[in-house]
Amino acid sequence: MxxxxxxxxxxxxxxxxxxxxxxxxxxxxxxxxxxxxxxxxxxxxxxxxxxxxxxxxxxxxxxxxxxxxxxxxxxxxxxxxxxxxxxxxxxxxxxxxxxxxxxxxxxxxxxxxxxxxxxxxxxxxxxxxxxxxxxxxxxxxxxxxxxxxxxxxxxxxxxxxxxxxxSVAKHDEAVARVSHLPHVLAEALSIVGDRGGTLAQSLAAGSFRGATRVASTEPELVRAMCETNADAVVKTLDEILELLHSARDSLSTHTPSIEQLAGAGYRASTRMGARHGARSESVSPIKIxxxxxxxxxxxxxxxxxxxxxxxxxxxxxxxx
Amino acid sequence: MxxxxxxxxxxxxxxxxxxxxxxxxxxxxxxxxxxxxxxxxxxxxxxxxxxxxxxxxxxxxxxxxxxxxxxxxxxxxxxxxxxxxxxxxxxxxxxxxxxxxxxxxxxxxxxxxxxxxxxxxxxxxxxxxxxxxxxxxxxxxxxxxxxxxxxxxxxxxxxxxxxxxxSVAKHDEAVARVSHLPHVLAEALSIVGDRGGTLAQSLAAGSFRGATRVASTEPELVRAMCETNADAVVKTLDEILELLHSARDSLSTHTPSIEQLAGAGYRASTRMGARHGARSESVSPIKIxxxxxxxxxxxxxxxxxxxxxxxxxxxxxxxx
Incomplete structure (x- = not known):
């Protein structure tokens, strides 16, 4: 408007x-x-x-x-x-x-x-x-x-x-990955952080705030998006649960490692960022x-x- | 320096x-x-x-x-x-x-x-x-x-x-919650988002970028923090895995619901944010x-x- x-x-x-x-x-x-x-x-x-x-x-x-x-x-x-x-x-x-x-x-x-x-x-x-x-x-x-x-x-x-x-179907699948799943994770991470009490609250900085910002969205709106796209959200939850279980297991050994997740996550992040990179790093006053x-x-x-x-x-x- | x-x-x-x-x-x-x-x-x-x-x-x-x-x-x-x-x-x-x-x-x-x-x-x-x-x-x-x-x-x-x-012990427990876990989640979410290909990349916006920003940290640094604090990180991973499994299950029913997680996450987020709120919302030019x-x-x-x-x-x- x-x-x-x-x-x-x-x-x-x-x-x-x-x-x-x-x-x-x-x-x-x-x-x-x-x-x-x-x-x-x-x-x-x-x-x-x-x-x-x-x-x-x-x-x-x-x-x-x-x-x-x-x-x-x-x-x-x-x-x-x-x-x-x-x-x-x-x-x-x-x-x-x-x-x-x-x-x-x-x-x-x-x-x-x-x-x-x-x-x-x-x-x-x-x-x-x-x-x-x-x-x-x-x-x-x-x-x-x-x-x-x-x-x-x-x-x-x-x-x-x-x-x-x-298309309607491709849209809902994509936003489950890049919007609805981030909302679900933000809710869960807020709960885990909050369990750390006032000390954890005091020490929380950028990585926590960035990852939980959308957890202060009205719960009804989060429910509306996730519950009406439940099939696609469950699919992405299964994907991330598998990755997190794997990381948990490799961190629980005598020689704790998170090499695989950190490496794959960094490469994925680089690919995802490349699209935005051109835009934000351009020196031209005209945003391309x-x-x-x-x-x-x-x-x-x-x-x-x-x-x-x-x-x-x-x-x-x-x-x- | x-x-x-x-x-x-x-x-x-x-x-x-x-x-x-x-x-x-x-x-x-x-x-x-x-x-x-x-x-x-x-x-x-x-x-x-x-x-x-x-x-x-x-x-x-x-x-x-x-x-x-x-x-x-x-x-x-x-x-x-x-x-x-x-x-x-x-x-x-x-x-x-x-x-x-x-x-x-x-x-x-x-x-x-x-x-x-x-x-x-x-x-x-x-x-x-x-x-x-x-x-x-x-x-x-x-x-x-x-x-x-x-x-x-x-x-x-x-x-x-x-x-x-x-104390050393309390520090490591708290940062596992509010710093190391967010890094692990950012890596995993980047991977799931990237699997959505160029369409998901194109549609990714603030919630995704905020939650994955730290995934572009050098993988060696993420490994260094998580692997040397593995016990505490595994504990927080177990906590969030339980929350995510529960959300996954309640979203997989005939009447998909994420009411519990969305409500608890919102309340936790409100508590966590309260500490920062006073600082950012103060109208005084002197930051308190x-x-x-x-x-x-x-x-x-x-x-x-x-x-x-x-x-x-x-x-x-x-x-x-």
């Missing part, structure tokens, strides 16, 4: 808390507490609707959209995509839905925690499953859906983010994205295949 | 790499490559010797100190204290040794990674086992050792850090430490007991 308003784009919103409405209104934003009225207004102006609620609240919001804004395109910023897409499918809303997930946030929530520029240079995952489903069924992808996809890519760009095309870019002419021959290729590289798209 | 020089305190040093000597000399620091010469000079000026090498190199350094600087007080900044203290005991050097560990660092190493002010407001763990051993043996704590303890507290203060008294302070008159009646009390609170001492 802050990013769009800063670009003079008309934006209005609904939140269920009166305190949220007051806080946003005080800063001059067009915020309201009446969902029906906001959706009716969205319908009248053919607005793009952005759903930004925890997973458990998505269903009711979709039902309200179906009733009061049946003509509007819909996207979302929920951290799990399979659960949202199932609700979309149950309502036959696929032709007017493009999923989204900007990969940036903090451990805080509520209007007071929002800030302009939060999504700058972040990946904004954008799903395209409906286009694949159409092609596989031998049907043309509807023009309206293509325009909606373009609209969501533009939304990401306006927020300074980079549009990364991704480290994600490979693919220019895609939406709707042109082979464009869905181009999205798949970009996805396999974790690349970003520049649409025209 | 940077912090001491900035306060116009005479400081000179030895490093085994010629590149390190060149880099420090280029910036005007008094650095050398000849250990015997540096220790002889330390002996002549009755300097306080600060050992800042990985654990596996401590033994050789102590032997050189015993030979070339037999009169000097010795402290160290190694991240494990039991292993160092055993080497000290083997050489009967307890009367001229006070262990230290400033709880601040980065994932980088070498002279180029050093910076003035790195230890500002950090806890500087300072061991006092020798004083306890003397008292338990019914012996007075030697004045020289008390002066050395005072000297090391002053070193911490000059660097802007806070002197936290701690969140560690309780105890004024201790070194050598006075009950002073060792006061150190133990301060340790149990994770407090800092102001010595006089």
């Amino acid at each position: 802050r990013d769009l308003a800063a670009e003079d784009i008309s934006v209005f919103g609904y939140t269920h808390t009166k305190a949220g409405v007051r806080a946003a209104t005080r800063e001059g934003f067009d915020a309201h507490n009446d969902l029906t009225a906001v959706l009716s207004r969205a319908s009248a102006s053919n607005a793009l609707i952005i759903i930004a609620v925890p997973m458990h609240a998505v269903e009711d919001v979709l039902d309200a959209i179906a009733m009061y804004a049946p003509n509007c395109g819909v996207t979302d910023v929920v951290s799990v995509k399979q659960g949202v897409y199932e609700l979309i499918q149950q309502r036959g809303m696929q032709p007017r839905y493009v999923g989204g997930h900007p990969m940036s946030g903090t451990e805080d929530s509520g209007w007071g925690a929002s800030k302009q520029g939060l999504f700058k240079r972040a990946a904004w995952a954008i799903t395209y499953d409906y286009a694949v489903e159409c092609e596989e069924a031998g049907l043309p992808v509807p023009r309206d859906w293509i325009e909606l996809f373009r609209h969501v890519c533009k939304l990401a760009r306006i927020c300074g983010a980079e549009a990364v095309p991704v 994205s480290s994600r490979p870019v693919m220019r895609v002419q939406l709707g042109a021959h082979g464009w869905v295949k181009a999205l798949k290729q970009t996805e396999s590289l974790g690349g970003r798209i520049d649409v025209f | 940077r912090d001491l020089a900035a306060e116009d305190i005479s400081v000179f040093g030895y490093t085994h790499t010629k590149a390190g000597v060149r880099a420090a000399t280029r910036e005007g620091f008094d650095a050398h490559n000849d250990l015997t010469a540096v220790l002889s000079r330390a002996s002549a000026s009755n300097a306080l010797i600060i050992i800042a090498v990985p654990m596996h190199a401590v033994e050789d350094v102590l032997d050189a100190i015993a030979m070339y600087a037999p009169n000097c007080g010795v402290t160290d900044v190694v991240s494990v204290k039991q292993g160092v203290y055993e080497l000290i005991q083997q050489r009967g050097m307890q009367p001229r040794y006070v262990g230290g560990h400033p709880m601040s660092g980065t994932e980088d190493s070498g002279w180029g990674a050093s910076k003035q002010g790195l230890f500002k407001r950090a806890a500087w763990a300072i061991t006092y086992d020798y004083a306890v051993e003397c008292e338990e043996a019914g012996l007075p704590v030697p004045r020289d050792w008390i002066e050395l303890f005072r000297h090391v507290c002053k070193l911490a203060r000059i660097c802007g850090a806070e002197a936290v008294p701690v 430490s969140s560690r309780p302070v105890m004024r201790v008159q070194l050598g006075a009646h009950g002073w060792v007991k006061a150190l133990k009390q301060t340790e149990s609170l994770g407090g800092r001492i102001d010595v006089f």
